[in-house]
Amino acid sequence: MIKKTLVLIAIVGLLMVFWPLMSNFEFSQNLSELASNYVRGSVNELNTQNVVTSVIVTYRGLDTLGEVTVLFLATVGIGFLLGKRKGKKRPASELLQTTSSFLFALIVLFGVYIFTHGHLTPGGGFQGGVVIATAFLLLMLSDVNMKFNHTILQIVESFSGAFYIVIGIVGLVLTIGFLSAEIIPLGEFGKLISAGAIPIIYSFIGLKVGSELTNIIDTMRGE
Amino acid sequence: MISVIMIVVLGVIMIVAGIIALHLKNLLAAIITAGTISLLASVIYLILGSPDVAMTEASIGSGLTTIIFLYALNKVQKEDKND
Amino acid sequence: MIFTLILGFVLLLIGIYGMLSQRNLIKIIIGFSIADTGIHIIIVSIGYLRNRTAPILNSAVDISKAVQQVVDPIPSALVLTAIVIGLAVTALMLSFVVELYKKRKSLSIDDYQELKW
């Protein structure tokens, strides 16, 4: 009873903390200076259609690297926590299996499309990575006993991460800056081959995220 | 105007879903209800002009998270059966 | 939009309330993820500007006037990161729950207070 009251007090208290933020909120009419610079820079400096992508991959590239790391940590951590799984057989439906291998290829392709077009259209490495992971999820659902070749998954995961960093170092070596996109000619605005290294970085992110998420799902699936 | 109405409707649904998710005895249902909130959130992001976020929320927030929840629940329940 | 901002805060509070009131570990994590969603909605709402489009400078946007036509890309970028981090934390929490359950066969948080004082 005391606890319930305290919880109520806590929630009401929090509401009072947040209240001024809500009641006095005014939408700004213009972009902040920083955001305007991003929008302009995305056009003028990076040749990237999707401003969010340019922000994520270059301007705030360090955040994204960190984000990939967080996901990586979660993968490693979950693996560390749950340990290796033990095999146990269960039959799966054949129909689902055949359909799913066909679907699998299609979905992976779609995922690749998403992250290679991250600088042009909504979406990018993360979304593409999730799509790829979904493809694997489909395989897992269709065949409960399916075992992945973990080595390949691991190699993809490790090297995509490593290459991501290597690309970053190239920028550093060329004294432009860590994770710079301008290490590659920026190309023509709005085309697939544009935005410098952004599509490449996003592809590695996509691969890494995809393999990491697959790994997480696989570990959580367990037994 | 339509977007405002949509947001209000979605918002109400999400809030109700949130409350329900917390009060459902059945964990499976609770997880799925919570996943619905994320899914509806992604619609809101679309309306707010953030398709990137919408995609991410739909795939990660509602999709993957729910799946991981379900797997975890599955593991817990299996643990029960094993004994 | 102010409604979404309020929605975000309400979801945040519901989530926190869930974390404080639910005994079941999984429900606590559900509360956490609802709160997370709430935060994400708040962030996106902050970046919203009335009558503007997504910050994707394709043919729908006049590039020279892009600054006047798109919503703020920064919150979107932030929330993307936040969503992924949220997933990571949630997944890790769930695996903790699975392991805890293996040890003591209980999902009630009240059963895990052997460390105290």
Next chain:
Amino acid sequence: MVNPIYIIILSLATGFLLSIIDKAGRKLSLTVFYSVLTFNVFVVADWLYRFTVLGVSTLTINTAGFKAPLSINLQLGIYESFVLLFANLVGLLSAIYLIKKFKESNISSLILYLILIMGVNGLVMTRDLFNIFVFLEILSISTYALTILTKNQKSLSAGFKYMIAGGVASTFFLLGVVFVYYFSGNLNLEFIDPNSLTNYGVIAIFLLAIAVFIELKPFPANGWALDVYESVDSGITSVIAVVNSAGIIFVFYKIMPLLPQNLLNIFGIAGVVTFFFSNLMGLKQQNAKRLLGYSSIGQMGLLVSALIFTMNSPNKLIYVIVGGFFINHLIAKAGLFWITGIVKKEKINDWGILKENKFLLILFGLLLFSLSGLPPFPGFWAKWEFIKLLVHGKMFFVVGVILLSSLFEVIYLFRWFTATVKNDSEIEEKIPFQFAKYFSTTVIVGISLIISVLMMRFVYNFQTIHYLPIIAVIIIYLLDFIPSKIKAILSLGAVGAYGYYIYPLENNLQLFFGIIFIVGSAINLIATFNRKKLSKGFYGFLLMMIFSFGNLLVAKTYLEFFLAWEFMTISSFILIMRGKRAQKASLLYMIFSTAGAYLLIVGFALAPSLVSNSALMVSIAKIQLPILSTILLAIGFMIKSGSLGVHIWLPEAHAEAESDVSPFISAILLKAGVLGLLMIGISYVNNTPTFNMFYWIGWIGVLTAIVGAFLASFQEDAKRLLAYSSMSQVGYIVASIAILSHLGWISALYLSFNHMMFKSALFIAIAGIYYRTHTRKMYEMGGLIKKMPLTYITVLIGIIAISGVPPLSGFGAKWLIYSSFIEKGWYLQAGVLFFSSAVSFLYLYRLIHTIFLGQLKYEHQNIKEAPIWFIIPQYIFIIGIMAISMFPNLIIQPLNSIVGHYFNSTIAIDGYNITSSLGNWNGNMVMLVTMGVFIVPLALLMLFNRKVQTVKQFNIVYAAERPESPQTTHVAHNMYAHFRKALGGWGKPRIWEFWHDSAEWAHTFGDFFRRIYTGNGQTYILHIILYIVVIYFIMGV
């Protein structure tokens, strides 16, 4: 010169690839792992060197080819590299500590660990708010996962609590970040202008700050952290307590410029509150790791408040205070957590296992000393400067709370230490030797010592003499394998050399105390020649103590004086602790000494700055101490001299110390308090006093004298009797100082000198008796006059000298004291003192009667005279006593001139005759007359008593059955019980009860408050949310 961003790059790349590398064998992956950690340390160390020595300016690293605020930038300056150096270093050492675990465990643990360290580096360097969030998450997630490095139920549930608490905190942080962006349009710390924020913008900052603050574990929203500290593997705990905390405190430091002043003040106070409560609750804690957890949390609170309260101070002060607390906490905590992992005992009472492992025990002791803020460790300097700063800022309440909490900390740390060292349970297990674990712990202690020396050398520019006490310990420690006699000779030589070195002292008062401290010690040192075997660790600390006595005299600043004072406390504590059953005694001594030391810190902080470059004892005459300062200093010094009310430690310490240590404590250590009191007096009389404080000190002295005398009478234990006698005698001294007159001070100094001699002689005599009889209970002795005649003569002369009957020096002392009291007009006090002299006959009679007269005990029939090494110093002192008894001018004359510095002389000295306003005293004549009076009856007795039949000592006839325990029927057992009865309610040990009850109350409160940590993770979150709400409302918008 390596771009520090490579720390992040290399760690990440290695982290990503490590699982592949591991396929080629764990050896390779471990090599890579340790190389990267070492690389980090070197990069940062290199930069720190550049910043500090070469004066390179702060480095800014832009990413992505754009300048901030467009892109995220990193910054590495002097502060960053300093914090990172220690974080990386502890990270590396902790990894070495964990090497066995890393060899056996899953590769994931290496990856997680590597990225954790990377996370701290990023967290410290980045200047972008959202990037801070990302790195915070990296740090947290890797830590959450590593909490289960040793996977069990406890670490799992602690890890889960940690996760949800951390999750809530980071939710608020994120919310704060986006609202800061909303209000300021920027995420980069450099570009956010706190003044541009509106009222509501402050809420955004508040959310940001409170989230970081929650991560710093403020009371009471910190239950989760305690559980983590208790249950997680020690190697990881030290990383959490040190590396993570370092990163998070630095984040707090980074956002501090954004915070409004009132919020900063609240956090400052909250830090102090945390420090107080965690130490209070620590009192009740029995689990070693949880205890360290409480201490950790407390130290973080202190660090936060130090950070906030020093904000506007000069850089050097910030370095010493914040840097000092930071390093101190970091090193001590890391080392102690590692030791808990080596000892592997949960309950601190089981730590006796450690006492067999001397090396580890020394490390443990050093770390505990460092954590307690004792010199020369960085925490000492930090505390000194911090208290000074707070006192100058008139924050007396904060000062009080901080010092009280520190005292709690000292209590539980030293309870742990003494319980470990003096644990008398039989221990069969041994601590296994694990090279890696020992290595890390040793290195960290070494670093701590090096930093301490560097601080003394470069920050404070101390002369060598002030290091001497530590140097002595180290040298003797290195020579510890040689027999104790040689060490004794060396020590004697060292004391002589030291005396010679400091000899030309500035004034004669110093010289006078120099003789008491140095010559007195040297003579007492002779008694230690009797030690057998190696006496490991004894002479080092003895020399340390003697040198610090001397340093008190030559100290030129408050700090030097206080440093010597603390060295004296440390060394005497360890010497006392060497006694067999000295656990309680040494603990009490440490607690009271620490309390006294804290009063001194505040007292000195209040004192005006010194104007001349003379020794403090001289220059203090020129300044006027404020009243509060005088009071605090007086209490501080009176604790050391064992005045009434704060004397609890005294009988225990005297009695339980080894028998050749007791004379040092009684005869010399107590005089350090007298010295301090005189110093205050010097300042007091040279400047117009506004408050007659010494009147009250006088009363305390008088009451100490009488209570001490009464208590001495009721003792069965010879050493306790002498201890209370010392208390009583020092009471006389204190009272005489308080008279503040020429005659009064002459009496005080005269009695000090006298007391040094007769108490040394008596304690050494008792040492000899104890050495032969193995008991200190007087009723178990008796009739020793024939067995130990030389000792008997010492005791006889000693008690005559104390009692103040003619002809010996004590008579002169009494004459002087009564004269001075009457001259001053303190008739009532003089009366009480007179009465107490009468009481002292009771115990003195008992001493000689019970031990030497009467029936010899059966078991003592074969004992011999005390060893020669005890006899020599006794007789040196006896000769001294006889000399000044016969020729009092030998001492009165110099004293007359010493005191003449401070007061106009009121006595005339003419040959052997000393004339005061009340009459005259001719010591020589008194001696002759008394001798005459003595010799005549003696001759008569000899003449007429020839025919007395002598009875053999064992010729005893029992009237009836032999009683159960015959000693207790002895007349000397409970000898003055009837007086005790007569005293009625006055006989109750009220003061002892007062302190005992205070301790009980503190423990009860501690126990009460720690009940909030229910162990329920949900309750912990509730605490966090309520804490946020409460702080918000205190702040107000």
